[in-house]
Amino acid sequence: MTTDRIEAAHATLRANDRGGYTVPNPRIYPFQWNWDSAFVAMGFGTFDMSRAFDEIDLLLKGQWDNGLVPHIVFHAPADNYFPGPAVWGTNQPTPSSGITQSPVLASAARHLWEATKGQPEAEARLARIYPGLVRYHDWWHTTRDPKGTGLVTTLHPWETGGDNSPAWDQPLERVPSETVTPVVRRDDKVVDPSMRPLAIDYQRYIHLVDTYRATGWDPAKMLAVSPFRVADIGTNAILHRAELDLLAMSHRFGTPAERARIVERIPAMGAAIGRQWDAADGHFYSRDLISDTPIKVATSGGFLPLWAGCASAAQAGALESTLMGWLRQVRYAVPSTNPADPRYEPRRYWRGPIWSVVNWMIAEGFAGYGYTDIAGRIRADTRALVTKNGFWEYFDPRDGTGLGGPDFSWTAAIDLLLTPA
Ligand code: DGY
Numbered sequence: 001m002t003t004d005r006i007e008a009a010h011a012t013l014r015a016n017d018r019g020g021y022t023v024p025n026p027r028i029y030p031f032q033w034n035w036d037s038a039f040v041a042m043g044f045g046t047f048d049m050s051r052a053f054d055e056i057d058l059l060l061k062g063q064w065d066n067g068l069v070p071h072i073v074f075h076a077p078a079d080n081y082f083p084g085p086a087v088w089g090t091n092q093p094t095p096s097s098g099i100t101q102s103p104v105l106a107s108a109a110r111h112l113w114e115a116t117k118g119q120p121e122a123e124a125r126l127a128r129i130y131p132g133l134v135r136y137h138d139w140w141h142t143t144r145d146p147k148g149t150g151l152v153t154t155l156h157p158w159e160t161g162g163d164n165s166p167a168w169d170q171p172l173e174r175v176p177s178e179t180v181t182p183v184v185r186r187d188d189k190v191v192d193p194s195m196r197p198l199a200i201d202y203q204r205y206i207h208l209v210d211t212y213r214a215t216g217w218d219p220a221k222m223l224a225v226s227p228f229r230v231a232d233i234g235t236n237a238i239l240h241r242a243e244l245d246l247l248a249m250s251h252r253f254g255t256p257a258e259r260a261r262i263v264e265r266i267p268a269m270g271a272a273i274g275r276q277w278d279a280a281d282g283h284f285y286s287r288d289l290i291s292d293t294p295i296k297v298a299t300s301g302g303f304l305p306l307w308a309g310c311a312s313a314a315q316a317g318a319l320e321s322t323l324m325g326w327l328r329q330v331r332y333a334v335p336s337t338n339p340a341d342p343r344y345e346p347r348r349y350w351r352g353p354i355w356s357v358v359n360w361m362i363a364e365g366f367a368g369y370g371y372t373d374i375a376g377r378i379r380a381d382t383r384a385l386v387t388k389n390g391f392w393e394y395f396d397p398r399d400g401t402g403l404g405g406p407d408f409s410w411t412a413a414i415d416l417l418l419t420p421a
Pocket of ligand 1: 071158163187
């Protein structure tokens with residue numbers, strides 16, 4: 001049983017392998033995605049370490065001179081995704097989008113390092129990857145937090161990974177729906193539209209792409225003109241954790257100057273994330289950086305300061321109570337939005353469904369604070385969803401129905417990470 005399951009996960013990753021990089025699902029996402037590849041690399045790391053490093057190498061092949069690691073790298077043409085490279089118009093040697101995505105990458109590299117410590121071949125591969133990770137983190141801080149507030153800005157819902165989360169409803173109201181680029185969606189032709197973002201969401205997503213393309217993808221101009229500027233709690237927590245992982249690797253692969261830079265940034269980020277805590281609600285919130293107010297919509301990203309290791313012991317306890325409250329309303333952990341929120345939709349993409357990758361980080365986070373029961377519950381649910389239905393993109397928290405695309409790479413990768421040794 002376990003062997004069949006492991007083989008099925010391997011087969012899913014192999015089937016989505018395009019020769020060194022992995023597509024999340026060929027019918028919906030036919031290119032390489034940034035945070036998907038970080039999880040996929042860890043998944044490959046359980047059975048093919050060389051292939052795991054290839055995944056990171058090819059993602060970094062799309063890295064810009066300024067350090068940005070794009071959210072999509074278009075290694076080979078495919079006409080079944082919108083917006084494709086022509087819409088982005090980024091003029092990069094390896095075609096790519098012009099925005100980034102949740103920076104799990106350094107954490108994935110650290111994970112592979114821990115799994116291979118002392119193996120010369122792996123060390124050599126990490127030594128080659130490491131400088132790209134440093135440049136990526138420097139990019140985050142210099143271009144997305146130029147004033148040194150401790151919180152990085154995300155300029156597009158796609159950068160947060162939580163595209164149509166109810167947390168972005170209000171900030172997106174400032175974004176006009178007019179577009180220069182005609183919106184010709186493909187996603188809602190292959191996935192039931194009731195599981196995908198709305199037409200108005202796409203109008204706004206593309207308005208933002210048009211706006212940034214018009215700046216020539218100049219980071220300072222993008223920040224200055226954007227009508228959408230949020231400090232996503234999930235992205236900030238993921239970057240904080242990635243900084244700790246980069247710091248650990250810097251002792252082996254880096255220079256004292258790099259290390260000093262990273263060491264200086266971490267406490268400022270931790271303190272700024274700490275200020276996003278809402279004691280009354282027992283949750284961390286994202287922040288709207290245009291109105292400079294918290295976005296009081298409780299999402300699964302609000303648990304990620306546990307993954308970052310920057311929540312206090314008291315906050316970890318409060319987060320456990322918060323999550324237990326959510327789980328009394330659904331069968332499976334962890335819904336992407338508080339099920340009591342009127343905007344919660346259990347089948348619509350990031351408005352309610354469960355995502356294995358987020359579950360994995362939350363479970364790791366709780367376990368790190370000693371909350372082994374809730375960590376075990378999250379892991380068991382994540383596995384049960386796959387047992388019941390397979391490697392779906394996301395799942396309904398009420399009955400576990402598989403949603404979005406089937407045979408999804410990152411769901412298979414997380415299943416491998418959760419498989420008992
Ligand atoms: C999509 O296309 O739906 C992705 O989430 C954005 O990159």
